[in-house]
Amino acid sequence: MMNRRRFLQAISAGAMAVPLRSLWAAGGDRVVVVGAGILGSSIAYHLAKRGAKVTVLEKKAPASGTTADSFAYINASHKQPRPYYELNHLGIQAWRRLQQELGPELQVQWGGAVEWRAAGEGSEKLLTTLHQYQQWGYDAWQIDEEDLHRLAPQVSPGPVGAAAFYKEDAAVDPVQAVNLLLRKAREFGATVDYPVEVTGLDLADGRLRALQTTRGRIEADLFILAAGIGTPPLAKGAGAEVPLSTSTGVLAHTAPLPALLDRVVFAPGASIRQNSDGSIITSGTFEGKTQEFPNDKSQGQALLENAARFVPKLRGVQVARVTTGSRVLPKDGFPILGFDENVRNLYIAATHSGVTLAPVIGQFVSLEVLDRISVDVLQPYRPARFARG
Numbered sequence: 001m002m003n004r005r006r007f008l009q010a011i012s013a014g015a016m017a018v019p020l021r022s023l024w025a026a027g028g029d030r031v032v033v034v035g036a037g038i039l040g041s042s043i044a045y046h047l048a049k050r051g052a053k054v055t056v057l058e059k060k061a062p063a064s065g066t067t068a069d070s071f072a073y074i075n076a077s078h079k080q081p082r083p084y085y086e087l088n089h090l091g092i093q094a095w096r097r098l099q100q101e102l103g104p105e106l107q108v109q110w111g112g113a114v115e116w117r118a119a120g121e122g123s124e125k126l127l128t129t130l131h132q133y134q135q136w137g138y139d140a141w142q143i144d145e146e147d148l149h150r151l152a153p154q155v156s157p158g159p160v161g162a163a164a165f166y167k168e169d170a171a172v173d174p175v176q177a178v179n180l181l182l183r184k185a186r187e188f189g190a191t192v193d194y195p196v197e198v199t200g201l202d203l204a205d206g207r208l209r210a211l212q213t214t215r216g217r218i219e220a221d222l223f224i225l226a227a228g229i230g231t232p233p234l235a236k237g238a239g240a241e242v243p244l245s246t247s248t249g250v251l252a253h254t255a256p257l258p259a260l261l262d263r264v265v266f267a268p269g270a271s272i273r274q275n276s277d278g279s280i281i282t283s284g285t286f287e288g289k290t291q292e293f294p295n296d297k298s299q300g301q302a303l304l305e306n307a308a309r310f311v312p313k314l315r316g317v318q319v320a321r322v323t324t325g326s327r328v329l330p331k332d333g334f335p336i337l338g339f340d341e342n343v344r345n346l347y348i349a350a351t352h353s354g355v356t357l358a359p360v361i362g363q364f365v366s367l368e369v370l371d372r373i374s375v376d377v378l379q380p381y382r383p384a385r386f387a388r389g
């Protein structure tokens with residue numbers, strides 16, 4: 001028999017499934033999660049860890065949606081207003097907790113982020129924003145050129161009017177994280193099925209009885225939609241509005257390179273980071289100018305050349321692939337999280353900044369689903385706000 005101390009150690013290390021104490025009012029603990037992106041995989045992991053019988057249904061393959069095309073920066077900086085900043089801050093802390101639970105296999109780059117602007121080109125705004133986050137207690141501060149060089153020795157910043165270091169920020173390989181979370185979920189008894197596309201909902205008496213899928217009807221006690229941009233049409237089947245804006249983002253990726261960057265770099269007009277496999281990932285704004293590109297590859301090469309203005313070792317490097325991701329961007333910019341108002345065994349989870357938020361959302365969704373607790377900080381993000389118009 002396991003003694004109390006070892007039992008508690010095992011729980012805190014995430015080494016075992018914890019039996020469900022409270023089954024929800026509906027009875028039964030079979031949960032289906034639709035979508036195996038960062039959100040679905042984190043939710044599945046957190047539920048399975050608590051002992052729920054989890055099945056993940058994915059129409060293509062794990063991490064084949066927006067998650068694969070994400071810059072995957074983990075941050076609370078640049079997040080407004082304060083309640084949303086706080087949620088993202090909890091997101092960072094939840095990544096720390098996951099790191100402890102999953103160990104070094106989870107490859108988070110805990111290096112923070114540096115950002116700078118030339119004098120007169122947004123440097124005052126950078127400092128005003130920084131001071132705002134400092135007032136909220138964020139571990140971030142102004143740095144000088146010497147600090148910038150020490151933190152990012154491979155960076156040639158050009159003229160620096162103001163610079164900041166956001167120490168708590170991080171980045172992760174989102175595809176690796178999804179695969180690890182799903183593997184751990186499986187170790188706790190979850191099933192991950194793909195390719196299985198959910199095509200419709202079987203509703204009766206205000207409850208979702210089963211999903212119609214390309215592999216037939218799949219029944220469960222509770223259903224969670226975490227299907228990214230695939231969520232709105234599915235939710236519509238239950239009469240729920242999940243309004244998303246159409247928004248895409250292009251990233252250029254190189255082949256793996258020797259170590260260049262220990263932290264995320266925000267240069268004027270370029271976001272640059274190095275993934276755990278050594279590849280450089282960059283996006284940019286081209287300093288506000290709109291440019292035409294004959295194809296993705298040339299756009300990717302232009303992004304890389306833009307980044308090379310600040311990281312000279314990127315000069316002459318060829319782009320290996322270019323991704324265009326569709327943001328899961330709710331119409332008001334904020335997460336959509338909670339039970340559907342009419343179909344009470346249907347939970348909806350759709351958000352931008354989903355990489356930052358995935359671990360804390362997984363944690364909170366498992367509380368809401370398994371313990372029927374309403375987590376306070378999720379109150380502003382309920383799906384019902386759209387139903388009210």
Ligand SMILES: Cc1cc2nc3c(=O)[nH]c(=O)nc-3n(C[C@H](O)[C@H](O)[C@H](O)COP(=O)(O)OP(=O)(O)OC[C@H]3O[C@@H](n4cnc5c(N)ncnc54)[C@H](O)[C@@H]3O)c2cc1C
Binds near residue numbers: 034059326
């Ligand atoms: C260019 C870009 C940069 C970004 N940068 C950041 C960043 O720096 N930091 C950050 O935190 N966030 C960032 N984001 C946002 C973040 O990537 C997303 O919020 C997150 O990946 C969403 O994850 P998801 O699991 O909800 O969706 P997805 O990853 O899209 O997963 C949904 C899954 O559901 C599956 N699916 C869809 N429909 C069905 C169906 N009917 N049946 C079965 N399966 C289905 C899909 O195949 C997909 O695998 C960025 C996004 C983009 C596009």
